[in-house]
Amino acid sequence: MSVAEAIVQTDKLTKRYAGGILAVDQVSFEVPAGTIFGFLGPNGAGKTTTIMMLTTLIKPTSGRAVVCGRDVVASPDLVRLDLGYVSQDVAVDENLTGWENLYLQARLYHLPAETLRPRIEELLKTVELDEHARRLVSTYSGGMRKRLDIAAGLIHRPRLLFLDEPTLGLDIQTRTRIWEYIRRLRDEHGLTVFLTTHYMEEADNLCDLVAIMDHGRIVALDSPAGLKARLGGDVITLEMGAPGPRDGLAESMRSLPMVKSAEQGSNGIVRLVTHDGDRAIPSVLEFLGSKGIRVSSVTLKRPSLDDVFLHFTGRQLRENDGGADYRRMAMAVRRARR
Amino acid sequence: MRSARAGGTTGRTLASDTWWICWRELKRLWRQRVRILMTIIQPVIWLTLMGNMFQRMASIPGFPARSYLDYMAPGVITMVTLFSGIFGGITIVWDRRFGYLQKLLAAPISRTAIVTGKMLAIAVQTAAQALIIFGLARAMGVGFAAGALGVPVLILLAVLLSQVFAGLSLTLGALLTSHEALMAVVNFLTMPLMFTSNAMMPLDMMPPWLARVALLNPLSYGINPMRALFLRGWEWAGLSRGVAVLAVTAVAMAALASAMFRRSIA
Ligand SMILES: Nc1ncnc2c1ncn2[C@@H]1O[C@H](COP(=O)(O)OP(=O)(O)OP(=O)(O)O)[C@@H](O)[C@H]1O
Ligand SMILES: [Mg+2]
Numbered sequence: 199m200s201v202a203e204a205i206v207q208t209d210k211l212t213k214r215y216a217g218g219i220l221a222v223d224q225v226s227f228e229v230p231a232g233t234i235f236g237f238l239g240p241n242g243a244g245k246t247t248t249i250m251m252l253t254t255l256i257k258p259t260s261g262r263a264v265v266c267g268r269d270v271v272a273s274p275d276l277v278r279l280d281l282g283y284v285s286q287d288v289a290v291d292e293n294l295t296g297w298e299n300l301y302l303q304a305r306l307y308h309l310p311a312e313t314l315r316p317r318i319e320e321l322l323k324t325v326e327l328d329e330h331a332r333r334l335v336s337t338y339s340g341g342m343r344k345r346l347d348i349a350a351g352l353i354h355r356p357r358l359l360f361l362d363e364p365t366l367g368l369d370i371q372t373r374t375r376i377w378e379y380i381r382r383l384r385d386e387h388g389l390t391v392f393l394t395t396h397y398m399e400e401a402d403n404l405c406d407l408v409a410i411m412d413h414g415r416i417v418a419l420d421s422p423a424g425l426k427a428r429l430g431g432d433v434i435t436l437e438m439g440a441p442g443p444r445d446g447l448a449e450s451m452r453s454l455p456m457v458k459s460a461e462q463g464s465n466g467i468v469r470l471v472t473h474d475g476d477r478a479i480p481s482v483l484e485f486l487g488s489k490g491i492r493v494s495s496v497t498l499k500r501p502s503l504d505d506v507f508l509h510f511t512g513r514q515l516r517e518n519d520g521g522a523d524y525r526r527m528a529m530a531v532r533r534a535r536r
Numbered sequence: 537m538r539s540a541r542a543g544g545t546t547g548r549t550l551a552s553d554t555w556w557i558c559w560r561e562l563k564r565l566w567r568q569r570v571r572i573l574m575t576i577i578q579p580v581i582w583l584t585l586m587g588n589m590f591q592r593m594a595s596i597p598g599f600p601a602r603s604y605l606d607y608m609a610p611g612v613i614t615m616v617t618l619f620s621g622i623f624g625g626i627t628i629v630w631d632r633r634f635g636y637l638q639k640l641l642a643a644p645i646s647r648t649a650i651v652t653g654k655m656l657a658i659a660v661q662t663a664a665q666a667l668i669i670f671g672l673a674r675a676m677g678v679g680f681a682a683g684a685l686g687v688p689v690l691i692l693l694a695v696l697l698s699q700v701f702a703g704l705s706l707t708l709g710a711l712l713t714s715h716e717a718l719m720a721v722v723n724f725l726t727m728p729l730m731f732t733s734n735a736m737m738p739l740d741m742m743p744p745w746l747a748r749v750a751l752l753n754p755l756s757y758g759i760n761p762m763r764a765l766f767l768r769g770w771e772w773a774g775l776s777r778g779v780a781v782l783a784v785t786a787v788a789m790a791a792l793a794s795a796m797f798r799r800s801i802a
Binding site: 250253273275278279281283286287288289290291293294298302303305306307308322334350461 | 549552556558560563564567568634635636638639640641642643645646759
């Protein structure tokens with residue numbers, strides 16, 4: 199990626215909070231314009247802190263960040279014009295209706311009066327809240343609030359949208375729908391999306407690029423496929439139809455294209471590690487067929503981002519701890535409900 | 537080059553940002569109008585009760601009013617103003633707590649507008665409250681010596697007073713980020729502010745030390761001229777002094793609140 203098309207660029211960006219916690223530790227990375235960029239990491243990794251520095255909400259302790267071509271410390275006002283920010287807290291005003299929340303947001307971004315109403319209607323439709331627009335937000339569900347919050351972040355058509363845990367604590371359906379909006383925004387408006395998540399699945403499905411963050415540092419940055427490839431590749435397991443060990447089979451398979459390693463267990467099962475499992479299977483089967491060996495079953499296992507996370511941090515991402523997520527979401531909503 | 541729009545601190549955006557922040561507060565106040573009305577009705581009930589209880593006080597030689605009710609009406613306006621002002625700034629702590637403040641701060645608006653917008657909303661609220669209390673007091677037979685032209689002046693005094701306390705509470709809101717701590721401090725302040733002013737009792741009936749304290753209390757500068765308007769009519773010297781002292785204090789408090797707020801988010 200060339201420097202010219204990077205919409206976010208950081209150089210040794212660091213934040214040490216009063217009290218000594220080093221939340222972000224000399225982080226340097228680039229986000230190419232037009233991508234969906236994901237920050238993946240466990241609680242306390244420093245994701246929110248990084249976003250707050252990039253959105254001019256807190257000042258870096260040291261290092262530099264250039265967002266939309268401007269330095270965040272030198273010209274925060276100009277940076278703010280180009281970016282949308284949807285925080286981890288569900289920050290909608292529940293004393294206002296859905297429509298009023300967007301109207302206020304539009305006014306605060308100095309939108310001209312004539313574009314304001316059509317824009318609000320359009321966004322309400324996008325997040326499927328048009329039928330509830332005149333209701334007070336205090337009557338909204340958690341998912342509706344989050345969708346409204348995302349719409350508010352888009353009101354001024356930013357070039358870059360920051361979404362801090364956009365799907366935290368939402369049900370699968372709502373989550374999938376939010377993914378769809380995000381993809382559509384990128385495809386139709388060329389929006390760059392910078393999101394954080396601690397769902398592996400989300401990073402895998404949605405992001406073009408994923409940075410894995412742990413203890414304030416970026417430990418890996420690549421496409422989801424690239425990250426998985428670094429683990430070694432896909433694993434193909436073959437069971438043979440005819441009984442009996444076949445000497446030298448594994449050895450002879452090592453020379454096949456895309457196959458990185460092959461081993462045969464004492465039970466005759468062959469385990470292959472390949473670059474690209476999908477494409478390797480046909481040639482593997484063809485090879486075995488030419489030798490007159492019948493295959494009774496083939497399984498392909500690709501490494502998950504879970505495995506990637508484990509590989510780079512030595513720890514399991516607490517992805518399955520849905521209970522904790524739910525509690526955090528409930529807390530955010532409770533805080534919002536005065 | 538900074539455009540006026542991007543600069544965010546030019547006069548035009550400050551004014552419009554202030555208005556939109558105020559708009560949000562007013563929407564909320566309007567939706568809570570029953571609660572706000574109760575904050576008016578309660579002191580009016582007080583006023584009636586006290587008018588009865590302390591009626592004899594008015595016959596003490598030297599008591600400056602025809603009835604205690606006449607004496608207390610401006611005191612009640614002041615009290616409601618004090619509460620509206622000093623509790624008004626608390627909203628900023630809520631905004632911080634539930635993330636809305638960050639949303640405001642990520643927007644290209646003037647930082648000062650967050651403070652001035654909230655103050656403006658408190659001014660509007662106070663004006664409405666003062667008018668309602670004035671109307672109720674008149675309906676209860678309280679006299680108003682200054683006549684119709686005195687009403688806007690009365691409202692102006694109440695609004696200036698509300699701005700002094702709104703500035704104070706926004707300053708505290710910037711310094712104390714916990715809602716509990718802020719409530720404790722504000723509650724701790726209101727009663728002494730009330731009782732060290734001449735809201736309840738004339739200055740020359742107070743012990744000398746208390747009278748001296750009362751002269752430092754901004755509340756006194758609102759009540760004195762208000763009371764004059766009610767009881768005696770136009771007393772230009774006291775009125776201009778009151779308006780001047782309150783206006784200067786209000787502007788100073790607004791500047792202080794804005795500075796503290798900017799510091800707290802830096
Ligand atoms: N205002 C603050 N003052 C002091 N320390 C803070 C503050 N905010 C965050 N931290 C600390 O900085 C570290 C990183 O926090 P941050 O909120 O950036 O993590 P995160 O990756 O967003 O986590 P999560 O997934 O829980 O949202 C944590 O150890 C946290 O305790
Ligand atoms: Mg976070």
